[in-house]
Amino acid sequence: MRMRPTAQSAGQQLEGEQQAAELRAELDELLRASRYASQRERRLNEAIRATPGRQRPEGELLRQLAQARTLREGLGIRCRQLSDQLEALEMRLRHVQQEPRQQDPEQQDLGQQEPRHQEPLRPGPRRPEPRQQHGRAEPAPPPPPARPDIGALTERITTLHRSGARTEATELIDQAAARLAPADTALLVGMLARYGPTGASLRLARGTARSAPEHAVAVLAELRELGLAEEAAELFHAFWSYPAASVPGLLSALERAGQNADGATLLxxxxxxxxxxxxxxxxxxQQHDRPGDVRTLLRQAAGRPTADLAALSTELPPALATALLRELAALRPPVEIVRLAAALDSAGSRELYGQLLAALLADEARHRTTLAALRAAGLPTTPPAAPRSRWGRR
Known part of the structure; x- marks a missing residue:
């Protein structure tokens, strides 16, 4: 007995709707499990932060946190895959519903029908299906990279160190610092602090400073989140060795992470x-348009010895030298301002001396004592007159 095309379409529709219902039920279960994993991860983080003082978090808590993060991320990936699969299935079902109920009588015989592009849906292993866009199938997204086994990596580093292969253990730590994600790096630091060789956790923390500023700052935040204060301090101290050209980017990364106090400490x-x-x-x-940081830096520099300040004033670009002299006039006591003025005068830096004097005269009432001290030292207290043109003497 031959099945009419409408009956075949109805069968496909019923089978597809049953599969869609199964996918929705599985997706609901996975979403509930993902919410539970997120709650467990949050509770473990709170338990680690509650570790008193500078004690290191327990290794079992770190292991459980790594498992909870891996589970949450895996469930999230599977939820996205099922959501894509369900969306593709619903699109196919809508397409079947829109097909005409009756076909040409000449094509009633199933043996003479052209093969459909839409194949019947059959239950089977559920895999992410390609999305249909503009009549073309897009390939399914590649599987996510496997998460590293932090416990196995800790054991590997420890075994190499104990067997005398310390160079290999150090290379493995350096590779981890360069390749691991910030959360995994912090977990490995915690595991090495608890079970690894002496100093291994500090080396790993310090090594992440060689990566991009955004990554290093993210690791710093994760270390503090886990209560690893000693390793976080080691990483932060490594920031002090950044070359000047890299500091603006580091300050920007700290600013975006909400770590403004760290930026002020660096300056x-x-x-x-x-x-x-x-x-x-x-x-x-100044080149990166960070005037606030420039002022903070110059305020910190204002506490240097007088000889250093005189040299610094001559080496800074003119605009920054003027800003420094203004800070000095506002912050340093009269006796030190007199020493600085004498150093500038003896070095022949008449322009810088004039700028320092202009900063003092801008608020003459406030700097009355300093101006009197300059006069007592035989130093001029009136700005040098600008040279007049011979055309102006007519």
């Missing part, structure tokens, strides 16, 4: 850097 450290390096950083910050 405080740079305030005592050698004159050439400090000058280079000030110029870089």
């Amino acid at each position: 405080w450290e740079w305030g005592s850097a050698p004159t050439a390096e400090l000058t280079s950083l000030a110029a870089c910050l």
Whole structure:
């Protein structure tokens, strides 16, 4: 007995709707499991943050946190795959519904029908199906990369170190610092701190400073989240060795991560850097349009010895030298301002001396004592007159 095309379409429709219902039920279960995994990850993070003082978190908590993160990410990937599969199936069902109920009588015989592009849906292993766009099938997305086994990696590093292959263990740590995601890096730091060789966790934390600033700052945040204060401090101290050209990018990354206090601390450290390096950083910050950081840096530099300040004033670009002298006039006591003015005067830096004097005269009432000290030292307290043109003496 031959089946009419309408009956075959109805069978496909019924079978497809049953499969769609099964997919929806499975997707609901996975979404509930994903929510539970997220809640468990949050509770484990809270338990780790509750570790008193500077004690390291328990290794079991770190293992459970790594498992919870892996489970949550795996469930999220599977949910997206099922959602894509369900969307493709529903599109096919709508296409079947829109087909005409009756066909030409000459094509009633199934043996003479042209093969359909739409094949019947059959239950089978559920895999992500390609999406249909503009009549063309897009390939399914590639599977996500496998998450690293942090426990196995910890054991591998420890075994190499104990067997005397310390160079190989160090290379493995350096590779992990360069390749692992921030969350995995922080977990490995915690596991090495608990079970690994002495100093391995600090080396891994320090090594991440060699990566891009965004990545290094993300690792810093993860280490603090896990309560790994010593390793976080090690990574932050490694930021001090960044060259001046890289500091603006690092400050931007810290700013985006909400770590503004870390940026201020870095600038405080740079305030005592050698004159050439400090000058280079000030110029870089000005180039990257970070006037707030420039002012913070110059305020920190204002506490340097008088001889350093005189040299720094002569090496800075003119605009930055003027800003520094203004900060000095506002922050330093009269006796030190007199020493600085004498150093500039003896070095023949008449322009810089004039700028320092202009900063003092801008608020003469406030700087009355400093101006009196300059006069007592035999230093001029009136700005040098600008040279007049011979055409102006007519």
